[in-house]
Amino acid sequence: MTIYSRNMKLIILEDYDQTSDFAAKYVCKRIRDFKPSAGRLFTLGLPTGSTPLGMYKKLIELYKQGKVSFKYVKTFNMDEYVALPRDHPESYHSFMFHNFFRHIDIDPNNVHILDGNASDLMAECQAFEDKIKDAGGIELFVGGIGPDGHVAFNEPGSSLSSRTRIKTLAMETIHANARFFGNDISKVPTQALTVGVQTIMDAREVMIMISGAHKAYALHKAIEEGVSHMWTVSAFQLHPSAMFIADEEATLELRVKTVKYFKGLMATHLKLVEDI
Numbered sequence: 001m002t003i004y005s006r007n008m009k010l011i012i013l014e015d016y017d018q019t020s021d022f023a024a025k026y027v028c029k030r031i032r033d034f035k036p037s038a039g040r041l042f043t044l045g046l047p048t049g050s051t052p053l054g055m056y057k058k059l060i061e062l063y064k065q066g067k068v069s070f071k072y073v074k075t076f077n078m079d080e081y082v083a084l085p086r087d088h089p090e091s092y093h094s095f096m097f098h099n100f101f102r103h104i105d106i107d108p109n110n111v112h113i114l115d116g117n118a119s120d121l122m123a124e125c126q127a128f129e130d131k132i133k134d135a136g137g138i139e140l141f142v143g144g145i146g147p148d149g150h151v152a153f154n155e156p157g158s159s160l161s162s163r164t165r166i167k168t169l170a171m172e173t174i175h176a177n178a179r180f181f182g183n184d185i186s187k188v189p190t191q192a193l194t195v196g197v198q199t200i201m202d203a204r205e206v207m208i209m210i211s212g213a214h215k216a217y218a219l220h221k222a223i224e225e226g227v228s229h230m231w232t233v234s235a236f237q238l239h240p241s242a243m244f245i246a247d248e249e250a251t252l253e254l255r256v257k258t259v260k261y262f263k264g265l266m267a268t269h270l271k272l273v274e275d276i
């Protein structure tokens with residue numbers, strides 16, 4: 001089995017630390033296997049949130065150990081708040097530079113994050129789609145999910161054929177994100193620019209990280225029930241190469257049969273990152 005095999009994988013690991021480790025090693029492996037060069041950059045889609053923080057830390061470690069370079073990597077972030085100053089500590093620009101980009105050798109010109117302060121937000125969204133296309137599409141799109149199964153800011157009810165656009169955030173998301181704004185709901189931005197479900201679907205491979213019991217029902221909806229625009233992450237059931245990386249707690253709502261099946265494949269899945 002090659003890593004690009006056309007199937008859906010569920011990788012179940014013990015805890016958050018192990019999922020972060022696996023995710024980082026997998027990203028590292030994909031970049032290395034691609035053998036990027038000045039004329040052929042590896043395009044990587046990236047998320048924010050607390051879930052990917054551990055993966056970013058491990059990727060920085062792998063970079064410092066000389067196991068991966070981001071010199072020829074081009075990134076596209078999933079989303080950004082509207083009207084939050086770029087230098088606000090909770091903007092996704094600040095998050096990405098603080099937690100990842102400033103610790104690695106990426107060329108800032110190769111970093112793409114939507115500008116939620118652009119004068120023409122719709123033009124900004126279209127330009128972002130155009131840049132992804134010009135880059136030859138995204139090789140690997142990494143994401144997290146909200147407890148309501150949203151991916152990026154594709155809230156329940158989003159079109160599964162959506163592309164980058166302006167979204168009004170669901171109340172559940174505003175509440176979930178209030179912790180980053182001193183638990184003051186009134187300070188949480190209510191709109192965001194986000195890639196669409198279809199923008200992520202177009203990536204050659206999608207990798208979704210899910211951690212914690214509060215995401216367990218969303219993981220069940222993501223993989224055990226039908227594709228639904230009310231649980232936008234479930235769209236990836238139709239992706240030819242989707243990987244879900246979950247910790248034990250996130251599997252609490254899954255059927256025993258599902259968990260056993262995927263755990264039975266773990267020896268094979270662990271081989272994906274064994275040489276990193």
Ligand SMILES: N[C@@H]1[C@@H](O)[C@H](O)[C@@H](COP(=O)(O)O)O[C@@H]1O
Binds near residue numbers: 047048145173
């Ligand atoms: N737009 C982001 C999503 O991209 C992220 O997946 C989600 C979950 O965040 P966390 O990982 O902090 O639970 O939060 C926000 O809504």
